Structure formats: C-alpha cells, structure tokens
Amino acid sequence: MLLRVAHRLTVLLVSLALASVVVFAFMRVLPGDPARVALGVNASEEAVRALRTQFGLDRPVLVQYVDWVGGLLTLDPGVEFLSRAPIGPQIADRLLVTAWLVVSAMLLALVVAVPVGLWMALRHRHWDGIVLSGLSQVGVAVPAFLAGILMISVFAVRLGWLPSGGWVVPAQDPVGFARRLAMPALSLALVQGAVLARYVRSAVLDVLREDYLRTARAKGLRPVQALVRHGLRNAAVPVVTVLGLQLATLLIGAVVVERVFVVPGLGSLLLDSVAKRELLTVQAVVMVLVVAVLVINFVVDLLYLLIDPRLRTGAR
Amino acid sequence: MPDRTVLRVDGLDVHAGSTPLLQDVSFAIDRGERVGLIGESGSGKSLTALSVMGLLPEGLGATGDVRLAARTPAEHNLLALGERALARMRGDGMSMVFQEPMTALNPTMRVGAQVAEVMLLHRTRSRRAARERAVELLEQVGLPDPAHVARAYPHELSGGQRQRVVLAIALANDPALLICDEPTTALDVTVQATVLDLVVRGVEARQAALLFITHDLGVVATVCERVLVMYGGRIVEAGPVQDVFGDPRHRYTQGLVAASDLSGADGRRERARLPTIPGSVPPAGRFPAGCVFRTRCAHATDVCATPPPWTPRGEHPAGATAYGYACFHPAGGEEDG
Ligand SMILES: Nc1ncnc2c1ncn2[C@@H]1O[C@H](COP(=O)(O)OP(=O)(O)OP(=O)(O)O)[C@@H](O)[C@H]1O
Ligand code: SF4
Numbered sequence: 001m002l003l004r005v006a007h008r009l010t011v012l013l014v015s016l017a018l019a020s021v022v023v024f025a026f027m028r029v030l031p032g033d034p035a036r037v038a039l040g041v042n043a044s045e046e047a048v049r050a051l052r053t054q055f056g057l058d059r060p061v062l063v064q065y066v067d068w069v070g071g072l073l074t075l076d077p078g079v080e081f082l083s084r085a086p087i088g089p090q091i092a093d094r095l096l097v098t099a100w101l102v103v104s105a106m107l108l109a110l111v112v113a114v115p116v117g118l119w120m121a122l123r124h125r126h127w128d129g130i131v132l133s134g135l136s137q138v139g140v141a142v143p144a145f146l147a148g149i150l151m152i153s154v155f156a157v158r159l160g161w162l163p164s165g166g167w168v169v170p171a172q173d174p175v176g177f178a179r180r181l182a183m184p185a186l187s188l189a190l191v192q193g194a195v196l197a198r199y200v201r202s203a204v205l206d207v208l209r210e211d212y213l214r215t216a217r218a219k220g221l222r223p224v225q226a227l228v229r230h231g232l233r234n235a236a237v238p239v240v241t242v243l244g245l246q247l248a249t250l251l252i253g254a255v256v257v258e259r260v261f262v263v264p265g266l267g268s269l270l271l272d273s274v275a276k277r278e279l280l281t282v283q284a285v286v287m288v289l290v291v292a293v294l295v296i297n298f299v300v301d302l303l304y305l306l307i308d309p310r311l312r313t314g315a316r
Numbered sequence: 317m318p319d320r321t322v323l324r325v326d327g328l329d330v331h332a333g334s335t336p337l338l339q340d341v342s343f344a345i346d347r348g349e350r351v352g353l354i355g356e357s358g359s360g361k362s363l364t365a366l367s368v369m370g371l372l373p374e375g376l377g378a379t380g381d382v383r384l385a386a387r388t389p390a391e392h393n394l395l396a397l398g399e400r401a402l403a404r405m406r407g408d409g410m411s412m413v414f415q416e417p418m419t420a421l422n423p424t425m426r427v428g429a430q431v432a433e434v435m436l437l438h439r440t441r442s443r444r445a446a447r448e449r450a451v452e453l454l455e456q457v458g459l460p461d462p463a464h465v466a467r468a469y470p471h472e473l474s475g476g477q478r479q480r481v482v483l484a485i486a487l488a489n490d491p492a493l494l495i496c497d498e499p500t501t502a503l504d505v506t507v508q509a510t511v512l513d514l515v516v517r518g519v520e521a522r523q524a525a526l527l528f529i530t531h532d533l534g535v536v537a538t539v540c541e542r543v544l545v546m547y548g549g550r551i552v553e554a555g556p557v558q559d560v561f562g563d564p565r566h567r568y569t570q571g572l573v574a575a576s577d578l579s580g581a582d583g584r585r586e587r588a589r590l591p592t593i594p595g596s597v598p599p600a601g602r603f604p605a606g607c608v609f610r611t612r613c614a615h616a617t618d619v620c621a622t623p624p625p626w627t628p629r630g631e632h633p634a635g636a637t638a639y640g641y642a643c644f645h646p647a648g649g650e651e652d653g
C-alpha cells in the first residue's frame with residue numbers, strides 16, 4: 001500500500017517536472033522574442049534590449065528555466081513586463097474565484113447526478129428511468145456557454161432575477177456573491193451533472209449484473225440494501241475516474257464561462273494576458289492549470305487505492 | 317405436507333412473456349435428503365432453483381406452489397410472498413451456492429465480514445459472536461489459518477477457497493434447505509472432490525435438505541440419494557440414484573446414462589459429463605407439444621404428441637413425484653403407458 005502511494009507520488013513529481021519543461025519550452029519556441037512581443041513592433045531597439053536585460057531574457061535558456069522554476073516554487077513568478085504588477089497575487093486572487101466556480105459546479109453536479117443516476121439505473125426498464133435517461137442525453141449535448149447565454153437571457157434580461165455577470169468577494173457581500181455565482185456555476189454544472197449521471201447509471205447497471213450482488217440477495221438483502229452495501233463502493237471506481245476528468249475539464253471549461261459571465265477568474269486572466277502579450281503571466285497561469293490537473297489525477301489515484309483493495313497489492 | 321418435508325414444489329410454471337420456460341415442475345425434498353437435479357444445458361435447472369429462492373431474473377414470471385418448512389411451518393406459498401418476507405428466508409431458512417466462485421464475493425469487503433454479515437442480517441448472532449463464528453465456519457470448510465483468511469480480501473484466495481467461503485456463508489445460519497447450482501463445475505478436478513465432501517458433511521451435520529444441480533452424473537452418484545432428471549423445462553424422471561441410473565425408464569434418461577461413463581475414475585470425470593444424445597436441445601420455448609423429448613426420441617409414436625402422464629414407479633417417503641417417470645414407451649421393465 002505505502003509502496004503504491006510512493007509510486008504514485010513519484011509519478012506526480014516526474015509529471016510536474018516534465019510539464020514545467022514543456023510549458024517553458026513551448027513559450028520560448030513561439031516566434032519572436034518575448035520582450036519584442038510585449039512591447040510591440042513600434043518599440044525602439046534600445047527599449048527592447050533594456051527589457052531583455054531587466055528580465056534576464058539574455059541569459060542562457062537553462063539559467064532562465066532554473067530561475068523560472070525557482071520563482072514558481074517560492075510562489076513568486078515575478079512581475080508583468082509592462083505594468084510591473086506582481087503576477088503571484090493576481091493568480092492567487094483569480095485562482096480563488098475559479099475555484100469557487102469549479103468546486104460549486106462540481107458539488108452541484110455531484111449532488112444531483114448521483115441520486116438521478118441511481119434512479120435511472122434502478123428504473124431503467126420503467127418509463128421514468130427512460131425519460132430521465134433521455135433528458136440526461138440532452139444535457140450532455142448542451143455546451144456550457146450556450147446554457148450560460150440562455151440563462152442570462154431568461155433570468156437576467158427577461159425576468160431580472162439575477163445579475164447578468166460580474167463578481168464580488170463573498171466576505172464583502174455574501175448575498176451578492178451567491179447571486180453572481182449561481183448562473184455560471186449552474187451552467188457549468190448542467191453538462192457535468194448530465195455526464196456524471198450517465199456514468200453513475202452505467203456503473204450501477206454494471207454492478208447490478210455482478211454475481212456478488214446476487215450472492216448478497218441470496219444472503220437475504222433486499223435489492224436496494226444489496227446495492228447500497230455491496231454495490232456502491234464498487235460502482236464508485238468508474239465514477240471517481242470520471243469525476244477527476246470532469247474537474248480537469250471544468251477548470252478548462254471555466255475559461256469560456258468566465259468570459260460569458262464576466263467573472264474575473266483564472267481563465268479571464270489567461271485570455272487577458274494573451275491579449276496583452278504578457279508571456280510570463282501566460283506561462284504562470286498555464287503552469288498553475290497543469291499543476292491543478294496533475295494533482296487532481298494524483299488524488300484520484302489515491303482514491304482508487306482506498307476504494308478497491310485489489311489495486312493495493314500490485315497484481316492485476 | 318408431512319412434517320419431514322422441507323421443500324415442496326407443486327406445478328411450478330415459469331415463463332418469459334408468453335414463452336414457457338418451466339412447465340408443471342413438481343417435487344419434494346425431505347429433511348436430511350440429498351437430491352440431485354440433472355439435465356443438459358438449458359433444461360431449466362437454474363430457473364428451478366432461482367424460483368425457489370425467489371431470485372428469478374427480471375422479466376420472468378412464476379406460477380404454482382412452492383412451500384418451505386424452515387424456521388416456521390410451510391404456511392405460505394413463496395411465489396405469493398412479498399420481497400420483504402422472502403428476503404427474511406433467504407440466507408436463513410434456505411440458502412444457495414452458485415456456480416462461479418471467482419465473482420461470487422464482494423471484492424471490496426473482507427471475507428470474514430462477508431460471512432458475518434449473513435448472521436448479523438438475520439440477527440442469529442451478536443456482532444462479536446458473528447465475527448468469531450465466521451472464523452469457526454471458515455475452519456469448518458477446511459480453510460487453513462481461518463483467522464487470517466477472515467481478514468483477507470477475496471482476490472487473495474483461489475477459486476476453490478472462495479467457493480468454500482461461499483459455502484460457509486450458505487451454512488452460517490444452519491438452513492433447512494441448501495441449494496447448490498453446479499458448485500464445482502468451475503473448479504479444478506482435484507479441488508472438486510473436497511468441496512463436494514464439504515457440501516455433504518455440511519448438510520449432514522445440519523440435517524438439511526439438499527438440492528444439488530449438476531451436469532455430471534458421476535457427481536450426482538457420489539453426492540445424492542435421489543435424482544430428478546430435467547429436460548425442456550419439465551421433470552421427466554425421478555427416483556433413487558441407483559434405480560434411475562442403473563435402470564432408467566424415460567428415454568431421455570436412458571440416452572443420458574448411455575452417453576456418460578459412470579464407471580469412470582475421477583481422472584476421467586471430464587468424459588463422464590453430458591452426453592451425445594442425437595439432435596440438439598431446442599431453444600427455450602421451442603420444445604414440441606406433448607412429450608418435450610419427442611423430436612429427439614427414437615421411440616416416439618403418435619401418442620407422444622400428447623403430454624405423457626406421470627407414472628409412479630414405486631413407493632417413496634417423499635411422495636409420488638419422488639419416484640416415477642413421464643414416458644409412453646419407457647425403457648426397461650414392462651410397458652405401462
Ligand atoms: N431471463 C431469461 N429470459 C428468457 N429466457 C431465459 C432467461 N433465463 C433463462 N432463460 C432460458 O430458460 C432456459 C432454462 O435456463 P436455465 O438457466 O434454467 O438452464 P440450466 O438448466 O440451468 O442450464 P445450464 O446447465 O446451462 O446452467 C434456457 O433455455 C434459457 O435460455
Ligand atoms: S414419451 Fe414418447 S417421445 Fe417422449 S420419451 Fe417416451 S417414447 Fe420418447
């Protein structure tokens with residue numbers, strides 16, 4: 001068991017190191033020199049050279065890489081080229097906003113999808129199970145941004161119940177915060193919830209066909225009891241896989257939804273920085289996203305070990 | 317029904333929509349009696365067992381009368397009983413061992429807990445007593461270091477060991493009826509004999525009734541006292557093993573016995589399996605009217621197009637369905653139909 005955890009941890013660290021190289025290299029391989037790109041074509045040669053010296057862009061690439069990784073590890077990725085605003089605090093603020101959005105969307109999806117998925121599985125031969133299953137298919141097909149736009153036009157524009165976008169800090173104005181979080185979180189949760197519900201359904205249907213569930217029935221457990229005591233933990237394995245993937249997708253998917261609802265999250269920062277050609281910020285944001293995804297995968301791997309004893313011993 | 321009768325099945329019909337799968341299945345098993353149920357694949361053996369347990373797959377319906385005298389006298393027809401009442405009997409008054417041991421146990425639960433669960437569920441023991449009893453039961457089914465096995469997960473055990481665990485679960489509450497559906501078919505020949513022996517010892521110690529399903533006539537001969545022969549969803553012949561196998565009456569039984577090598581030593585068990593009766597088993601619901609064996613029977617005549625009546629062959633304590641056959645032109649003895 002410990003060996004397995006150590007193994008997964010090693011995989012995580014190696015992936016992180018590789019990812020940092022890839023992100024760094026990718027940004028440096030882009031055509032044009034970052035200082036020139038940031039200052040624009042009209043800037044003088046001296047100004048560009050000054051910026052390069054200032055940010056150490058004239059040093060050997062390896063030195064720059066080590067310097068960059070050092071900055072990341074100390075949570076200080078430096079300052080922006082033009083505004084000289086420190087990047088770290090910006091990312092921290094934005095990450096918090098995106099985290100609110102993603103986590104509340106995921107919880108919302110989970111809370112709805114698990115019971116709905118269970119219901120669809122248990123009633124898969126009955127009309128209500130079939131109708132729910134059909135609805136979830138539709139839910140899967142609706143892109144989050146479209147759901148967002150529809151919600152804005154109904155709840156913000158037509159009914160005027162909710163603000164169409166923007167953001168306030170929860171500590172400042174909890175109600176305003178909740179009102180602004182509702183629609184973006186819901187539009188993200190809709191698709192993810194539909195997808196998750198379908199996975200829960202098929203995982204539960206698979207488990208219902210398992211021999212050990214029949215054994216459980218033969219012991220004297222009623223169908224739902226047997227499912228709860230012997231089925232759910234087994235059904236959790238595929239569901240956790242999807243959950244991990246979904247969290248990662250949500251992080252990325254939030255970029256678009258943050259645009260639609262004018263939410264100052266990590267996605268907005270990324271798009272803004274690309275527009276401003278702030279290479280260092282783009283690099284840092286991409287790296288944060290990559291780290292988040294890799295850490296999620298690591299946590300999912302640990303969850304597998306907790307759920308399924310067969311995975312703990314190595315064989316199979 | 318008489319005091320000694322544990323299970324009585326009367327006129328059991330099972331159908332999928334309008335397709336009949338079992339027709340007029342009737343038999344009884346006394347306390348301490350070990351009865352085999354044989355027949356080719358698709359003859360309806362498992363459906364018979366599942367009907368008794370009330371575990372028929374969704375979409376199948378059953379009619380008839382199934383009575384079990386276990387903890388209480390057989391007051392109710394199990395087929396008419398609600399799920400809650402049936403669940404109280406499963407794992408307690410009656411229990412079942414299935415064919416495939418590799419997948420029969422929950423992979424995420426320790427073995428001891430799975431054995432203890434059936435006692436806790438029926439409140440036959442306290443939490444601590446159930447845990448101790450689970451280890452005892454694991455020892456009784458011949459598992460070495462039972463305390464260690466109790467803490468193991470199923471994937472750490474072999475198929476034979478897992479089947480022993482399943483047997484321990486089935487015997488935990490001292491059932492009045494144990495049903496085994498091909499419990500050793502998936503096991504190595506070397507392990508088969510030990511597991512069979514455990515089954516026999518387990519039911520003997522409890523004076524339980526045993527319904528033992530198998531393809532293997534040799535297994536029936538070693539485990540059972542009496543045998544039911546099934547074909548096309550009907551019981552076509554029944555009686556003491558020696559009489560049925562040594563002097564079969566129904567033409568299907570005759571073919572079955574002729575095609576298997578009952579004298580075979582254990583090493584030749586493989587060949588003692590079922591049989592090469594000419595023709596093949598029709599798909600469910602496609603059996604002919606009248607005698608279901610008519611399309612494969614060399615002795616069939618016009619009269620066989622009507623259902624052959626049950627002909628008792630002799631007295632048997634378990635009743636008229638316990639010893640007899642349903643054939644117009646029986647083998648052996650004198651023609652009596
Ligand atoms: N859920 C079902 N729906 C429709 N037909 C079924 C269903 N289950 C079983 N049958 C049919 O009923 C017949 C009897 O099946 P059963 O499983 O009882 O056979 P069996 O004698 O146990 O065979 P085997 O030796 O292969 O286990 C088969 O022809 C099978 O196809
Ligand atoms: S009843 Fe007729 S068809 Fe059926 S087994 Fe006897 S002889 Fe053959």
Ligand SMILES: [Mg+2]
Binds near residue numbers: 361362
């Ligand atoms: Mg079967």
